[in-house]
Amino acid sequence: MKPNSQNLSLKILITGGAGFIGSALIRHTINNTNYSVINVDKLTYAGNLQSLISIRDNPRYFFEQVDICDALKLKGIFDKHKPDIVMHLAAESHVDRSINESGAFINTNIVGTYTLLEQTRNYWTNLSTDKKDAFRFHHISTDEVYGDLPHPNNFKGILPSFTEKTPYAPSSPYSASKASSDHLVRAWNRTYKLPTLITNCSNNYGPYHFPEKLVPLTILNALERKPLPVYGKGNQIRDWLYVEDHVRALLLVATKGKVGETYNIGGYNEKQNIEVVKNICLILDELVPYKDFSSNFSNYDNLITFVNDRPGHDMRYAIDASKIKKDLGWEPKETFETGIRKTVKWYLDNQMWCKNILEGENQLEH
Numbered sequence: 629m630k631p632n633s634q635n636l637s638l639k640i641l642i643t644g645g646a647g648f649i650g651s652a653l654i655r656h657t658i659n660n661t662n663y664s665v666i667n668v669d670k671l672t673y674a675g676n677l678q679s680l681i682s683i684r685d686n687p688r689y690f691f692e693q694v695d696i697c698d699a700l701k702l703k704g705i706f707d708k709h710k711p712d713i714v715m716h717l718a719a720e721s722h723v724d725r726s727i728n729e730s731g732a733f734i735n736t737n738i739v740g741t742y743t744l745l746e747q748t749r750n751y752w753t754n755l756s757t758d759k760k761d762a763f764r765f766h767h768i769s770t771d772e773v774y775g776d777l778p779h780p781n782n783f784k785g786i787l788p789s790f791t792e793k794t795p796y797a798p799s800s801p802y803s804a805s806k807a808s809s810d811h812l813v814r815a816w817n818r819t820y821k822l823p824t825l826i827t828n829c830s831n832n833y834g835p836y837h838f839p840e841k842l843v844p845l846t847i848l849n850a851l852e853r854k855p856l857p858v859y860g861k862g863n864q865i866r867d868w869l870y871v872e873d874h875v876r877a878l879l880l881v882a883t884k885g886k887v888g889e890t891y892n893i894g895g896y897n898e899k900q901n902i903e904v905v906k907n908i909c910l911i912l913d914e915l916v917p918y919k920d921f922s923s924n925f926s927n928y929d930n931l932i933t934f935v936n937d938r939p940g941h942d943m944r945y946a947i948d949a950s951k952i953k954k955d956l957g958w959e960p961k962e963t964f965e966t967g968i969r970k971t972v973k974w975y976l977d978n979q980m981w982c983k984n985i986l987e988g989e990n991q992l993e994h
């Protein structure tokens with residue numbers, strides 16, 4: 629049995645499936661394949677079952693509310709569902725929160741990944757040879773593990789990008805905890821031969837993104853005429869990838885990637901944070917013009933407010949995604965311009981989702 633056979637209805641256990649990328653991955657998988665999905669999610673503040681309403685009644689979708697640090701419950705899930713692939717997205721993911729309170733990041737991102745690896749190994753060891761060979765553990769990670777790249781403001785020459793061989797140099801508690809989890813996954817592959825894959829992706833944006841992150845925060849604050857906070861001078865560069873492009877890459881790696889390999893995923897869309905915010909303002913100016921006759925403000929970018937920079941803030945990330953293109957034929961479909969327009973429109977059309985998630989009404993009965 630090979631996991632890349634299109635005829636098989638694979639069972640994929642996805643951790644963190646109620647989050648931003650996990651929910652996009654589940655919607656995409658249910659809508660575009662015949663695979664089954666077991667969503668294992670603790671439902672922290674960032675997990676929201678409302679993001680899965682469109683597929684939750686599909687007979688190929690199952691939900692288990694479980695903390696990945698709970699070994700016994702994880703064992704029960706493996707025994708019950710017998711997955712062919714594990715795709716591990718569950719994580720604490722917000723850098724600012726990791727700076728203020730790192731404990732949850734150490735627990736979920738490091739101890740949780742360790743617990744999941746061990747339960748996966750126990751389950752995998754007892755599979756038949758065929759199933760054992762076909763099994764995959766795909767760990768979803770970030771480009772932030774590679775640290776800071778030179779910025780065009782203070783670097784002359786050809787600017788480097790992260791490749792799969794770039795040494796790790798994480799700067800924040802978040803990226804250090806993700807780097808630790810990547811190392812654990814590689815060790816479980818090398819020591820126990822667990823068939824693992826790792827992907828390191830750049831900044832995602834798109835629908836269903838929790839409104840603490842730059843893109844949704846900017847859109848929602850702008851609609852409420854609140855300040856649009858921008859760190860420092862706003863010249864930090866990130867490589868932006870539309871979430872649908874990311875989840876297509878993830879499914880490809882999980883089913884066709886080579887065991888033991890790492891693949892970088894990026895959008896070839898390097899933008900300064902201030903450019904991202906101004907771009908959103910321009911789209912809002914066009915779609916929902918801002919006219920406030922009681923003040924001089926007439927454009928959303930009047931709301932931009934520069935705030936003290938984040939401690940340890942990396943200045944530039946950029947991904948060289950040539951390996952995944954060469955080996956698996958993946959490349960992004962969206963440019964930043966098309967993706968950000970779709971995203972702004974989605975937030976305009978889905979303000980109830982935003983309202984509910986912000987009010988904490990994020991745990992629907994399943």
Ligand SMILES: NC(=O)c1ccc[n+]([C@@H]2O[C@H](COP(=O)([O-])OP(=O)(O)OC[C@H]3O[C@@H](n4cnc5c(N)ncnc54)[C@H](O)[C@@H]3O)[C@@H](O)[C@H]2O)c1
Nearest residue numbers: 644646647648649670671672674675695696718719721832
């Ligand atoms: N968002 C990005 O731009 C980005 C970029 C590259 C990589 N990543 C990685 O992709 C993954 C998903 O990111 P995201 O933006 O969707 O995150 P998110 O914060 O939106 O979602 C995380 C999900 O994990 C769940 N979770 C948290 N702790 C858990 C635990 N202990 N047990 C079970 N579930 C738990 C949450 O309830 C939530 O549903 C993360 O591993 C992140 O590091 C994210």
